[in-house]
Amino acid sequence: MLELLTEKFSKSLLRLRDSRKVTEKVVNDVLRDIRAALLEADVDYQVVKSFLKRVRDRVLSEDLKKSLSPADSIVFTVYEELTKILGQQKEDLKKGVVLFVGLQGTGKTTTIGKLAHMLKAQNYNVTVSSTDVRRPAAMLQLQRLSEKVGVPYYSFEEGLSAVDIAKKAVERYKKEGMDFLLLDTAGRLHVDEELMEELKQIKEAVKPSEILYVADAMQGQEALNVARTFHEALGLTGVILTKMDGDARGGLALSVREALGVPIKFIGVGEKIEDLEPFYPDRIAQRILGLGDIQSLVEKV
Amino acid sequence: KKTKEAVEFGLLFRGRKVDEELFEELEERLIRADIGVKLTVKIVEELRKEAIRRNIKQAEELKDLLKGMLISYIKDCKGEIKQKDELVVYLFLGVNGSGKTTTIGKLAYRFVKEGKKTLLCAADTFRAAAIEQLEVWAQRSGADIVKKQEGSDPAAVVYEGLQKAVSEGYQRVLIDTAGRLHTKEPLIKELRKIKQTILRFVSEEDVETLLVLDATIGQNSISQAKVFKEAVDISGIILTKLDGTSKGGTVVPICQELKIPIKLLGLGEGLEDLQPFEPEAFVEELLS
Ligand SMILES: Nc1nc2c(ncn2[C@@H]2O[C@H](COP(=O)(O)OP(=O)(O)OP(=O)(O)O)[C@@H](O)[C@H]2O)c(=O)[nH]1
Ligand SMILES: Nc1nc2c(ncn2[C@@H]2O[C@H](COP(=O)(O)OP(=O)(O)OP(=O)(O)O)[C@@H](O)[C@H]2O)c(=O)[nH]1
Ligand SMILES: [Mg+2]
Ligand SMILES: [Mg+2]
Numbered sequence: 001m002l003e004l005l006t007e008k009f010s011k012s013l014l015r016l017r018d019s020r021k022v023t024e025k026v027v028n029d030v031l032r033d034i035r036a037a038l039l040e041a042d043v044d045y046q047v048v049k050s051f052l053k054r055v056r057d058r059v060l061s062e063d064l065k066k067s068l069s070p071a072d073s074i075v076f077t078v079y080e081e082l083t084k085i086l087g088q089q090k091e092d093l094k095k096g097v098v099l100f101v102g103l104q105g106t107g108k109t110t111t112i113g114k115l116a117h118m119l120k121a122q123n124y125n126v127t128v129s130s131t132d133v134r135r136p137a138a139m140l141q142l143q144r145l146s147e148k149v150g151v152p153y154y155s156f157e158e159g160l161s162a163v164d165i166a167k168k169a170v171e172r173y174k175k176e177g178m179d180f181l182l183l184d185t186a187g188r189l190h191v192d193e194e195l196m197e198e199l200k201q202i203k204e205a206v207k208p209s210e211i212l213y214v215a216d217a218m219q220g221q222e223a224l225n226v227a228r229t230f231h232e233a234l235g236l237t238g239v240i241l242t243k244m245d246g247d248a249r250g251g252l253a254l255s256v257r258e259a260l261g262v263p264i265k266f267i268g269v270g271e272k273i274e275d276l277e278p279f280y281p282d283r284i285a286q287r288i289l290g291l292g293d294i295q296s297l298v299e300k301v
Numbered sequence: 302k303k304t305k306e307a308v309e310f311g312l313l314f315r316g317r318k319v320d321e322e323l324f325e326e327l328e329e330r331l332i333r334a335d336i337g338v339k340l341t342v343k344i345v346e347e348l349r350k351e352a353i354r355r356n357i358k359q360a361e362e363l364k365d366l367l368k369g370m371l372i373s374y375i376k377d378c379k380g381e382i383k384q385k386d387e388l389v390v391y392l393f394l395g396v397n398g399s400g401k402t403t404t405i406g407k408l409a410y411r412f413v414k415e416g417k418k419t420l421l422c423a424a425d426t427f428r429a430a431a432i433e434q435l436e437v438w439a440q441r442s443g444a445d446i447v448k449k450q451e452g453s454d455p456a457a458v459v460y461e462g463l464q465k466a467v468s469e470g471y472q473r474v475l476i477d478t479a480g481r482l483h484t485k486e487p488l489i490k491e492l493r494k495i496k497q498t499i500l501r502f503v504s505e506e507d508v509e510t511l512l513v514l515d516a517t518i519g520q521n522s523i524s525q526a527k528v529f530k531e532a533v534d535i536s537g538i539i540l541t542k543l544d545g546t547s548k549g550g551t552v553v554p555i556c557q558e559l560k561i562p563i564k565l566l567g568l569g570e571g572l573e574d575l576q577p578f579e580p581e582a583f584v585e586e587l588l589s
Contacts, residue, residue, distance in 0.1 A: 105397075111544060136438060137431075137434040140384070220547060221519060222547040226545070244472035246482035247524060248521060271428070
């Protein structure tokens with residue numbers, strides 16, 4: 001996970017520490033390396049620009065920590081800014097109806113299975129249902145997952161629209177006094193007006209406590225635009241990044257909180273039902289910087 | 302859509318002087334198209350040099366230069382799906398959710414329409430309801446299907462499928478496999494085993510090993526292509542989800558570095574949403 005960024009960052013920061021004097025040229029070199037690393041990691045172009053500007057401004061304004069060497073101080077500034085754009089704290093889920101949305105194939109259905117498993121282990125009463133009337137065998141997929149987890153799957157007669165299914169599922173969930181209803185939707189393009197309208201209607205009908213945007217961590221430069229369109233249409237309350245078990249570069253991880261203000265809540269780290277983890281921004285930042293001793297810098301400051 | 306965006310591409314250049322600002326905007330545009338930093342820097346450098354060498358002052362002239370450059374990078378990667386009257390086996394592979402199963406449905410539909418005796422092979426025995434998903438595509442396309450229980454050995458399904466294909470005279474076999482990240486060695490091994498099973502029935506030249514890449518994915522696609530190529534000798538790429546706003550620019554460095562032919566493009570979730578790869582049109586879209 002994020003190895004590429006880690007490799008590039010730590011190489012360039014180590015070089016910084018090795019240089020005798022932290023001149024402006026050294027700083028510029030480091031920032032240029034970081035820029036290339038971030039862009040290669042698919043971090044949004046504008047986000048990279050503003051991130052570097054902040055780091056540069058802070059470093060050059062000598063807002064440097066007295067307790068650290070100049071080089072360490074720069075490392076620390078990068079760490080702080082990185083943590084900031086990742087979001088500072090991990091956030092919990094509000095009880096209620098949790099709506100899952102996103103592009104095709106990002107991992108919505110699988111993630112519902114995983115989250116149901118996680119919430120069930122925390123002793124919540126969880127139920128799941130699917131409004132995906134489009135993808136072949138999509139409902140069956142969620143039903144199978146629910147059986148594996150051991151939570152009820154609400155199914156209804158065939159031929160209902162997505163919105164009608166959503167309504168019925170919520171009715172039943174309320175009647176049964178469950179804590180969470182995890183509601184699946186069909187994958188869709190952000191530019192598909194008809195299907196985006198359908199999501200708005202589902203939202204209106206179910207009054208979700210959370211709208212979670214499920215995104216593939218390997219997504220490229222369009223990632224942020226897509227997320228933004230979903231956010232503008234629905235008001236997202238959180239992001240889940242999937243497929244972090246590969247060598248995903250973390251582009252969206254570093255862009256989405258910064259640009260949209262929506263926190264990342266979980267990461268998917270595999271295909272199995274247990275493969276979901278809460279998102280800890282500071283740990284991820286430390287991992288990206290790849291410097292084992294960041295913690296000691298933090299303590300010194 | 303195509304013409305409108307071609308116009309937009311023109312707008313970036315129209316009536317402008319060749320200056321630093323233009324190069325910066327070009328850089329942003331190329332990076333945003335997922336072409337990658339390395340290649341982008343190289344392209345912009347080359348353009349800069351050419352602009353000086355040929356004393357180009359008007360941006361319009363640069364536009365053609367850039368287009369030509371990009372086309373030259375990818376034109377040798379124009380490829381076509383193997384076709385003949387006898388049996389051809391198409392093995393689909395790729396990371397999770399890239400569009401393998403859906404693309405099989407579309408391609409099977411095309412083969413059936415061409416009158417080819419077509420068989421689907423449900424070798425994704427892992428993901429929940431993957432078999433049933435493929436079954437729906439078999440019905441929609443009019444192809445036959447071979448399947449076993451969820452959890453069976455995928456190579457065993459492939460074996461059974463090819464046995465049936467050979468003994469019953471099928472002309473097209475399309476094999477669906479479970480999505481797998483290229484970083485997972487055991488899963489890559491499993492793919493090799495599937496490939497070897499196929500080669501017990503047909504020779505390498507009658508197998509298409511197709512890597513399905515999702516156009517929304519960024520620079521990661523390059524490592525996917527590298528690793529899968531190394532592991533099972535990919536014979537072609539299918540790039541899906543081009544109906545969204547992603548341009549799939551990663552295929553440019555992939556073409557350049559790995560020279561894997563691009564054989565088809567996916568532009569939707571319907572049976573007919575499959576198109577050939579045309580380098581010139583692709584470049585127009587890329588820069589739009
Ligand atoms: N390696 C890995 N695979 C994942 C992860 N999350 C989901 N997947 C896989 O990604 C593929 C797509 O997952 P789905 O849950 O079907 O995705 P979806 O968003 O529901 O897809 P649509 O309903 O078609 O839009 C499946 O093969 C999943 O097993 C993850 O964290 N890691
Ligand atoms: N918009 C669009 N969606 C597509 C395209 N191709 C596939 N999809 C959708 O992407 C999602 C995943 O497609 P699948 O065919 O299930 O992908 P897969 O590679 O078989 O997935 P796994 O078997 O889970 O690894 C589905 O919702 C498809 O409908 C395409 O060209 N455009
Ligand atoms: Mg789904
Ligand atoms: Mg599949």
